[in-house]
Every structure is written in C-alpha cells, then in structure tokens.
Amino acid sequence: MARIVQKFGGTSVADLDRIRHVATRVKAEVDQGNQVAVVVSAMAGVTNQLVGYCSDIAPFHDAREYDAVVATGEQVTSGLLALALQELGVEARSWLGWQIPINTDGAHGKARITEINAPALIERLERGQVAVVPGFQGLGPDNRITTLGRGGSDTSAVALAAALDAERCDIYTDVDGVYTTDPRIVPNARKLSRITYEEMLEMASLGAKVLQTRSVEMAMKYRVRLQVLSSFIEAPGTLVCDEDEIVEKELVSGIAYSRDEAKITLVKVADRPGVAARIFGPLAEGNINVDMIVQNVSDDGKATDLTFTVGKNDLDRAVKLLEARRDDLGFQDLVKDSGVVKVSVIGVGMRSHAGVAQTMFTALADKGINIQVISTSEIKVSVLIAEDYTELALRALHAAYGLDA
Amino acid sequence: MARIVQKFGGTSVADLDRIRHVATRVKAEVDQGNQVAVVVSAMAGVTNQLVGYCSDIAPFHDAREYDAVVATGEQVTSGLLALALQELGVEARSWLGWQIPINTDGAHGKARITEINAPALIERLERGQVAVVPGFQGLGPDNRITTLGRGGSDTSAVALAAALDAERCDIYTDVDGVYTTDPRIVPNARKLSRITYEEMLEMASLGAKVLQTRSVEMAMKYRVRLQVLSSFIEAPGTLVCDEDEIVEKELVSGIAYSRDEAKITLVKVADRPGVAARIFGPLAEGNINVDMIVQNVSDDGKATDLTFTVGKNDLDRAVKLLEARRDDLGFQDLVKDSGVVKVSVIGVGMRSHAGVAQTMFTALADKGINIQVISTSEIKVSVLIAEDYTELALRALHAAYGLDA
Incomplete structure (x- = not known):
C-alpha cells in the first residue's frame, strides 16, 4: 500500500x-x-x-x-x-x-x-x-x-x-511522457522511462512544456518522485527521479529546443572594465532576462563585439533600453535577430564523459549549420543557430547521440 | 452618516x-x-x-x-x-x-x-x-x-x-417596489411606499415573488428595515418596516393571488372523531403541505364532505396517498381540481375594522364569482375561486377597497 x-x-x-x-x-x-x-x-x-x-x-x-x-x-x-x-x-x-x-x-x-x-x-x-x-x-x-x-x-x-x-x-x-526530443519533429524520438531531476529541469527550462520548471525544482528539492503520463492512454509514463534510481545512464538523455530566443549584438563596444555591468544592469532593472552571452576577443584592445540573447517577447523593450543609452555605453551599432533557435543536448552522463560537445559541433558542421553562440553547463551544451535549421539540427543530433528508436 | x-x-x-x-x-x-x-x-x-x-x-x-x-x-x-x-x-x-x-x-x-x-x-x-x-x-x-x-x-x-x-x-x-396587486393584471395598481412586515410576509407567501418569505421573517424578527427597489430606475421603492413607522394605515394594503393551489374534496367521509388526523397524518408524513381546509356540516351525523388545498405540484402524490388509504379512511369519492386560484386581501388595518370580509364577498358576488373555500387570519381573508376568474376578481377587489390609483 x-x-x-x-x-x-x-x-x-x-x-x-x-x-x-x-x-x-x-x-x-x-x-x-x-x-x-x-x-x-x-x-x-x-x-x-x-x-x-x-x-x-x-x-x-x-x-x-x-x-x-x-x-x-x-x-x-x-x-x-x-x-x-x-x-x-x-x-x-x-x-x-x-x-x-x-x-x-x-x-x-x-x-x-x-x-x-x-x-x-x-x-x-x-x-x-x-x-x-x-x-x-x-x-x-x-x-x-x-x-x-x-x-x-x-x-x-x-x-x-x-x-x-x-x-x-x-x-x-x-502527452504520455518525456521524449528524447520533440516527436512532432523527429519521428524517431523515444519515450524515456526515467530521467533525472536535473535533466528534466533543463528540458523544462529549454522549452519542453511537459512540466512547469517550478514544480520540477520543488520535486528535486523535496525528492518527490514525479511521473509524467497520459490521462488518455493506459501506459506507464516517464519517471523523474534521483540519479541513483537510474541504473543505465545515457550519455545524453534528450535534445531540447527553444524558439523563444532573440539575439542582440552590440558592435564595437568599448573594451574596458565595467562595460558589461553597464550594459546588463539596465536590462536586469527592466526585468529582462539575459540568457547566452558571448564576448569576442578585442582586435585592438579598444573595442569588442558583445552578443547575447533575450526572450523574444522582450526584444523590442531591450533594444529600446539599449538605444537610449547608446552614448553612455559607447557602442557603434546594434544588430538584432529574432530568427534564431536555441538547441541543447542534455545529459547527466556528460559530467564524466568528454567529447559530448565535440559530437554536437561535428554533427551540425556536417549538415552545414553555422553555430552563432555556444553556452555550456555541467549537464548541457546549448547552441544558437538560425531558426530555419531547427528540424535539420534536431534530427542530426538525435541520430548522432544514438537516440533514434 | x-x-x-x-x-x-x-x-x-x-x-x-x-x-x-x-x-x-x-x-x-x-x-x-x-x-x-x-x-x-x-x-x-x-x-x-x-x-x-x-x-x-x-x-x-x-x-x-x-x-x-x-x-x-x-x-x-x-x-x-x-x-x-x-x-x-x-x-x-x-x-x-x-x-x-x-x-x-x-x-x-x-x-x-x-x-x-x-x-x-x-x-x-x-x-x-x-x-x-x-x-x-x-x-x-x-x-x-x-x-x-x-x-x-x-x-x-x-x-x-x-x-x-x-x-x-x-x-x-x-421591479421597483411592492404593489397593491400585480400591475400586469390590474393596470391601476399602485406602488406602496410602506408596508408592514406582517403584510409583506402574507404577500410573499401568497405569491408576490418580490422577496423570499424567509428573509422577511428574519427582517421582522430582528427589526431590519427592508427597502425593495429597482436597480434600473432611480426612485425610492417600498419600505418594509414596523407598523409604528406607518402613519396612515390603509384598511387593506394589497391583494395577492396564487395559482399554485389545487383542491381535493373527499366525498362522504365518515363523520367521527379522529378522521381528520387519519387523513392529514399521511399527507404530513409525505411532506405535503395542506393549506385551506373546510369541513361541511354533516347531513345525517354519519358522513361529511371534506375539502382542502395542496400545492399544485403535490396534487398527484396527494391523490395517490389518499386513494391507497380509501378503505381505511372510508370516503366514497375523491374529486380533484387544479383549475383554482387563491385570492387574498391583506391589511393590518383589518385587525381593528369589521366588514373587510363582507366587502370581499359582496364584490365577488356582484361579478358572479363563486367562492369555493374561505380561510381567514388576523390580517388577511383568502378565498378559493375558479382560475378563470382571476383577473376579474383582482380588478373588482382592487376597486372595492379603494386601491385604484
């Protein structure tokens, strides 16, 4: 009982x-x-x-x-x-x-x-x-x-x-569980029988809308075993649980994507201490979340390009805020692009395995997909690419990590 | 304030x-x-x-x-x-x-x-x-x-x-207040500026659907001054209050009617002690409310006719209950009639004035309306008449008591 x-x-x-x-x-x-x-x-x-x-x-x-x-x-x-x-x-x-x-x-x-x-x-x-x-x-x-x-x-x-x-x-x-990726895009996607809290959290925050991020955070904090399953089909779903409960860990558990990203590049920002704080401070005050950030190496030690992403809904507001401070921030140009998608490979296994990122970069390069921004955490690698390549990238990565059914 | x-x-x-x-x-x-x-x-x-x-x-x-x-x-x-x-x-x-x-x-x-x-x-x-x-x-x-x-x-x-x-x-x-009678039937009906709790209670229980009986009872108990008024028209309504607050008391305040009555007559019921209890006991147990009751004088000291009213919705159930006990109750015949209406004149003034009932009977007789059952209380006189005469009776009574506008 x-x-x-x-x-x-x-x-x-x-x-x-x-x-x-x-x-x-x-x-x-x-x-x-x-x-x-x-x-x-x-x-x-x-x-x-x-x-x-x-x-x-x-x-x-x-x-x-x-x-x-x-x-x-x-x-x-x-x-x-x-x-x-x-x-x-x-x-x-x-x-x-x-x-x-x-x-x-x-x-x-x-x-x-x-x-x-x-x-x-x-x-x-x-x-x-x-x-x-x-x-x-x-x-x-x-x-x-x-x-x-x-x-x-x-x-x-x-x-x-x-x-x-x-x-x-x-x-x-x-839906009847959590899949290795969106089955509407990749017909070969498999239902996972188990996934760790950490992975589910990444999946949820990266656009897999099965569970609310907050509820997964809470489940992880209190070690509540969560099962996602369909109310229409009688079948076991996906159990979100502690890593210890998963015997056979995959290197990569899933591939998530989010179209809710927009890219902003500030061209020729003065390359001096404190400039990043002066840029991101106003955005934070405006309640605009900044996700990926890349700062190029400066050619001449004087100016650099700064690229970052914000939510698509916040793009116009962010641009307005930055343009209003153009003189103070001292950038030459602002380029915005909402035609991008963030694709992420997620897996607790990559903590102990090298080469996960390399597999991703190779698979994308083989399809001629250009990577615009990269960001990584302990259990995921995310890249920003042109939105048109979403389906192609997901299918290529799903195959590359051996996730196809 | x-x-x-x-x-x-x-x-x-x-x-x-x-x-x-x-x-x-x-x-x-x-x-x-x-x-x-x-x-x-x-x-x-x-x-x-x-x-x-x-x-x-x-x-x-x-x-x-x-x-x-x-x-x-x-x-x-x-x-x-x-x-x-x-x-x-x-x-x-x-x-x-x-x-x-x-x-x-x-x-x-x-x-x-x-x-x-x-x-x-x-x-x-x-x-x-x-x-x-x-x-x-x-x-x-x-x-x-x-x-x-x-x-x-x-x-x-x-x-x-x-x-x-x-x-x-x-x-x-x-509606914008309490009227002397239903204005849809009697165009001369007047809005009352004040009415006592007792009168309102009679009006409510006799079919004037302006206020719930229970709420008027409670208002009377706690001496809450109630005003009925329209949410669509900006005008004072009718104040339901204590008798003391009404300076000029009318003999009759209003004339109410209820079509929710049905008449049952038990023909030739044995005229002996306890028979009424044996008839009304089963009805009470069946949760059927009996309203007006008339027992005729027995011709020969052996049998009498008993007439009473129940709610129209309860008529079929009441008839069934009584027929099932026909042998025990010893009546000769059961006659039912749902084509009746109860008309009542109401006024606290009649406590101290004789002749109110007489005015009613005369007014109805003048129009050739037959009274089937009569019941009275301290502040009202009710009669049961054929439903077809409802409008005629209301108009005649409204005029007879000088209520016309």
Whole structure:
C-alpha cells in the first residue's frame, strides 16, 4: 500500500465526460489499495473566461480580487470530481486551499507555497477517503485566497506530495511522457522511462512544456518522485527521479529546443572594465532576462563585439533600453535577430564523459549549420543557430547521440 | 452618516455591464457618506449551469460538494464588483462567507445562518471600505461551505444587516417596489411606499415573488428595515418596516393571488372523531403541505364532505396517498381540481375594522364569482375561486377597497 498524489491538468478535466473518466483512473489506484490525493485544474476555457472578466472590469486589477475570482475554476472541478468518485462508490471529498490549508506567501497572483500542514486530510486518507484538491490556489497570510500563477497546479501537486510524504506524484497530461526530443519533429524520438531531476529541469527550462520548471525544482528539492503520463492512454509514463534510481545512464538523455530566443549584438563596444555591468544592469532593472552571452576577443584592445540573447517577447523593450543609452555605453551599432533557435543536448552522463560537445559541433558542421553562440553547463551544451535549421539540427543530433528508436 | 446593506439579485448583476452599473449605485451611497456592505448573487445563468453540472455527474449528489461547486457563482460576482468599485475610485474588498465568517448550521444545500460576528469587516466599514459579500453562502460547523437554498441571497443580506446593526437593507431587484396587486393584471395598481412586515410576509407567501418569505421573517424578527427597489430606475421603492413607522394605515394594503393551489374534496367521509388526523397524518408524513381546509356540516351525523388545498405540484402524490388509504379512511369519492386560484386581501388595518370580509364577498358576488373555500387570519381573508376568474376578481377587489390609483 502506497500513498500517491495524482494531478490532472486542464485537458484531462476539460468537460464532464473527461471528469468521469478521471474518476475511473483514480478508482484504479484506490482499488490497488493505495491512499490517493488528487489535484485538479479548471475545466476547459474556464480560467481564460474568468481572467477575461477581471481584465474587462479592471485592466490593472487588484490581485487579491483576481485570485478570489480565478480560483473558483479549480474549486468547481474539485467538487465535481469528488461527486464523480462517489458515483463510482469511492469515498471522496474536496479540500479547498483554505481548508487544508495550503499556506502561501502574500504575493497574490503568483504566490509561493510556504507550508502544508494537513493532519485532518492525512487522517482521512488513512481511513481510505480520497482527497480532491484544487490546484493553483492557497491561503495567504491575510486569510485571503492566493493563486500560484499559471501552471501552478503542477506545483500544488508536488508540494502536496512532499507534505504527504507520498511515494509518487503522477502528473497526468495530454502527452504520455518525456521524449528524447520533440516527436512532432523527429519521428524517431523515444519515450524515456526515467530521467533525472536535473535533466528534466533543463528540458523544462529549454522549452519542453511537459512540466512547469517550478514544480520540477520543488520535486528535486523535496525528492518527490514525479511521473509524467497520459490521462488518455493506459501506459506507464516517464519517471523523474534521483540519479541513483537510474541504473543505465545515457550519455545524453534528450535534445531540447527553444524558439523563444532573440539575439542582440552590440558592435564595437568599448573594451574596458565595467562595460558589461553597464550594459546588463539596465536590462536586469527592466526585468529582462539575459540568457547566452558571448564576448569576442578585442582586435585592438579598444573595442569588442558583445552578443547575447533575450526572450523574444522582450526584444523590442531591450533594444529600446539599449538605444537610449547608446552614448553612455559607447557602442557603434546594434544588430538584432529574432530568427534564431536555441538547441541543447542534455545529459547527466556528460559530467564524466568528454567529447559530448565535440559530437554536437561535428554533427551540425556536417549538415552545414553555422553555430552563432555556444553556452555550456555541467549537464548541457546549448547552441544558437538560425531558426530555419531547427528540424535539420534536431534530427542530426538525435541520430548522432544514438537516440533514434 | 448611516450604515447600509445593499443587495443586488441575479438580473442586477447579469453581466459585466450590469456589474459596472451596480458599482455606480454603490458609489452613490458611499458619496453620501454612508458605510456600505453589498450582497450579490451569481451572474445570469451561472447557478443553473453549476447545478446542472452537479446533477449530470451525480443525480443524488452529496450536498457538501454541491455547495462547494455552486457557491463559486456568487464568489466570482463579489470579486468582480470589488474590482468595478475600485475602478470608480471606491475602496472595496470581497469577503467570502468563510472569511467573515457567516456561520450556519450543517444542513448543506439549505443551511440556516446561526451567527455573523464580523469585527474585522466592521472595522473596515468604519474606515470607509465597502464590503462585497457573496450571498447564498456560509460556513458550516464542519468548516465547509454551505449554501442557504434558492433565493438565499435575500436572507444573507438581511442577516448581515442585522449583524451590522444597519439602518436599512436595500434589496435591488427587477421591479421597483411592492404593489397593491400585480400591475400586469390590474393596470391601476399602485406602488406602496410602506408596508408592514406582517403584510409583506402574507404577500410573499401568497405569491408576490418580490422577496423570499424567509428573509422577511428574519427582517421582522430582528427589526431590519427592508427597502425593495429597482436597480434600473432611480426612485425610492417600498419600505418594509414596523407598523409604528406607518402613519396612515390603509384598511387593506394589497391583494395577492396564487395559482399554485389545487383542491381535493373527499366525498362522504365518515363523520367521527379522529378522521381528520387519519387523513392529514399521511399527507404530513409525505411532506405535503395542506393549506385551506373546510369541513361541511354533516347531513345525517354519519358522513361529511371534506375539502382542502395542496400545492399544485403535490396534487398527484396527494391523490395517490389518499386513494391507497380509501378503505381505511372510508370516503366514497375523491374529486380533484387544479383549475383554482387563491385570492387574498391583506391589511393590518383589518385587525381593528369589521366588514373587510363582507366587502370581499359582496364584490365577488356582484361579478358572479363563486367562492369555493374561505380561510381567514388576523390580517388577511383568502378565498378559493375558479382560475378563470382571476383577473376579474383582482380588478373588482382592487376597486372595492379603494386601491385604484
């Protein structure tokens, strides 16, 4: 007998029929003798409608009222799933964020969970009652409803799993697991049976939209074993777990890409101490995230070219900010390019193996793909290339690392 | 400066534009220097949709989950109205049932308010902040959301007005007050400026659907001055208040009617002690309300005819119950008639004046309308007549009591 947290996202609880179907998936766990807590999202379209109402009434709305309005979506699903479970003869009840309570900080609209101390809920679980918990919501220090920000239901599920000391947190979604790369682009992509937290974190932050980065971070911190699986197909998914749990480690686990990058090059920046701080300071203050940074060696010791990437959505703002400081920063020209993609190979195995980057560079060169920027970390190598080459690069790398099915 | 509770029903908050309009009505009170608490219903169609979801998932649903689902409708409106007020520069916040808290008993789906102890809310009111409170909901002893049953928002408003010791509870609705009779039938009907609790209670229970009976009972009990007025027209409505506040009392204040009646006659019932108890006992057990009862004088001391009315919806069930006991009850025949209407003249003035009933009987006789059953109380006379005569009777009585405008 194990204690399991199951989380069903928006597409899994889109309408009443899907909610009924989810109830059968929950019942299957209960029938195996497991204690089950279920975290649910809002039904299809509901959150968007509620957010739309708030924006219509007040474009710059009080986040506390926004939270009170938007949190109702998950509340409705919780009650309905509890009813659907009861119809199947499964004892169940809904537990709203303020009832458990799921305590958060006071950052309405993007709150962080601070504590879940749930003796009453645990007592019911131990008696065999299923707990249905609305995701995305908590209780702030002001005794008002908070929401965790978009995608917060994954975080709710992981936090609950940590608080309940659950054996596993199953995230049901519309894909059946984590793949070596995007199967829509590389038909040979394989579903991974296991992946480490670190790798999943890189995958998530690099554009694989299976899990929210924040929920993976939390899972890693509290060592919650996460399983990603489909609510429509009955098959095991991908387990995100500790490195120790993975016997056969691959050198490279996956290849991720992100089209959400744009490149800025400052031509002929003065090559003197402090210039980087003067460039990136204003961007940081403007809340613009800078990702990859490359500074060329200066030809003459006087001026150099500086290239970096920002989110595509921030490009115009970043350009404006920099142009306004052109005299102060002393660059000759600013070149921007949003037609780029970041491709990354990821694997904890590369910590102990040389040559991973070299394989990447060779594979790309063989296809005539020019690398514009490179950045590396302990478990990944990322390159920036022209967006047109995305598919070609992914297929070449997938084959080069022996990941093809 | 006064403390006012305003309540806006479903049609008044039907959509975002109406909610914005409601905000202007609230602001008008605030601008006069009043402390304002607002009670709101769900937006148009929302409650029906949520109730529909519950019934679809589970025909016989757990009322606790039903409450958690259905209460979200009013929660959404509260948050949105608070935002709309803030947009007008009015300080406002939503207070959910569990936050105030509005304590109720544990009868989920039809709970009764037991206590509202709202020091935090009052403190904010005194600082000039408008409180927006979802109607229809409270917090049960199990720390779960309860709902007060259909039309419960009026009750929420009155209970809140009592707890806040408010000067007035304004119920905004789609009519502009209480009329001497139904203006759709009698064009000469007049809007009453004042009416006593007792009269309003009779009007409400006799079919004038302006206010919920329960909310009027509560207003009478706690001496909350209730005003019924339109959210669409800027004009004073009808004040429901203590008799002492009404200087010029009319003999008759209004004429109500109810088509929700059906007549049953048991022909030749044995005329012996205990027979009435044996007839009405099973009906009471079947949860069927019996209203008017007439027992004729027995011709021969052996058998009598017994006539009574039940709700139209209960007619078939009542007939079935009685037929099943025909041998035991010993009646010869059962005659049912759903083509009847109950017409009532209501007025606290009749306590001290004779002749009110006589005026009614004469007016109806003059029009050739046959009276089938009569019942009276201290402040009303009701008669049952054939439904076809409804309009004729209402107009004749309205004129006979000098109520015509």
